[in-house]
């Protein structure tokens with residue numbers, strides 16, 4: 350199975366400068382003379398410039414985007430600072446930038462004048478093809494998306510297509526782009542997908558854990574000052590019967606007190622991969638002085654951001670199926686097409702939620718306020734918590750206002766999880782940094798419902814019911830009938 354999931358195309362290159370995913374001289378020509386010379390990355394570039402790098406044969410899994418000069422390029426911001434300027438992170442690599450959160454974030458940061466590069470294997474598009482799923486919204490190819498962005502704004506987003514589990518590819522992208530910050534969204538992110546069968550469980554943990562490990566090694570090797578902003582999930586904590594803190598908890602035990610990582614109780618092979626990631630990141634912060642922020646994100650809803658609104662070719666994906674769809678987005682689609690809202694079991698499952706406009710805001714805040722060298726910072730990234738039943742009630746009321754007859758049914762819970770439980774998770778750190786949340790209001794649900802109604806002809810009703818059972822996961826490869 351794993352071999353089916355690799356999308357990288359192999360290109361053998363037998364030279365020094367040609368082994369880089371992007372022509373290096375593009376960046377070099379714009380180098381200001383005042384650039385701080387003592388950084389390790391300068392020495393690397395200088396070596397490349399002089400052609401002093403040892404000859405070797407390497408396999409590069411990458412393409413660059415041949416963007417034609419469709420619009421005049423605006424004066425770009427540069428990370429190369431004069432000596433009296435404070436050091437600000439400017440060059441941001443978005444791993445997983447073709448996905449739901451990554452695409453919205455890449456455009457948002459580009460609009461805010463960050464120099465942005467997207468790194469993506471496009472494996473998510475492959476999952477959809479393999480499982481027969483599709484986004485509710487038609488989404489353009491990554492190449493067309495970026496061309497459109499450039500033609501509308503004049504801003505260039507670099508593109509590196511490849512798999513971050515391939516360290517050769519990843520290291521070339523690091524050396525070529527030289528990020529000040531890496532935002533890592535690039536994982537297999539569906540709990541049901543990881544519970545389809547053994548091969549998907551193995552793929553998920555391999556893809557996520559090795560990918561993140563490679564990112565950590567790349568930072569250590571090629572950009573030790575680079576700030577890692579890693580997308581974790583609130584699901585790492587599970588549903589403990591005490592308040593959930595932001596990453597750490599102070600415990601007094603047998604008369605001694607310590608502040609320790611908050612206990613994790615993940616409930617799928619996907620969530621477990623995130624816990625392993627967090628442990629690896631925490632360890633490398635301690636051992637190598639890496640600076641990292643783990644954003645334990647809640648469930649994201651919504652689709653529109655200021656930038657994706659600018660043109661239909663910039664439209665984000667919107668998943669509503671039983672494998673990749675998230676709760677509120679799914680309920681809105683179900684209401685729009687007259688399908689009963691599918692509450693799993695008792696519906697008391699409570700989680701943190703946030704609007705996709707807040708995802709992009711949170712990431713921007715984390716980048717603008719980087720962790721210190723050696724610091725492993727954890728933020729709980731959500732704005733409100735709801736039970737599944739509460740969401741169903743909100744969607745029902747909003748549907749009624751639009752004249753929809755919305756029913757709710759309880760379906761057997763395909764997951765193994767508490768269906769009624771205590772839940773109170775802290776989420777103050779991003780607010781302290783300036784997050785201004787878009788809370789879930791009636792008007793937002795109305796507009797989400799209207800949005801889903803607009804695309805209702807694209808809904809495949811067969812994709813709606815859950816098709817993956819936590820208890821029935823087996824060794825044999827399964828074809829999921831969505």
Ligand SMILES: NC(=O)c1ccc[n+]([C@@H]2O[C@H](COP(=O)([O-])OP(=O)(O)OC[C@H]3O[C@@H](n4cnc5c(N)ncnc54)[C@H](O)[C@@H]3O)[C@@H](O)[C@H]2O)c1
Pocket residue numbers: 444445446447448449450451468469470471472473474511512513514533534535536537538556560580581582583646647648649650675
């Ligand atoms: N969507 C949510 O509600 C939500 C909630 C909590 C956390 N998160 C986290 O946010 C991140 C992004 O989620 P999303 O909803 O945008 O997912 P997504 O599936 O839409 O996007 C992930 C992107 O990463 C790419 N990718 C995956 N593995 C890769 C690899 N090895 N190399 C290069 N690219 C790779 C995929 O092709 C895809 O474009 C994930 O890490 C996820 O766990 C998402």
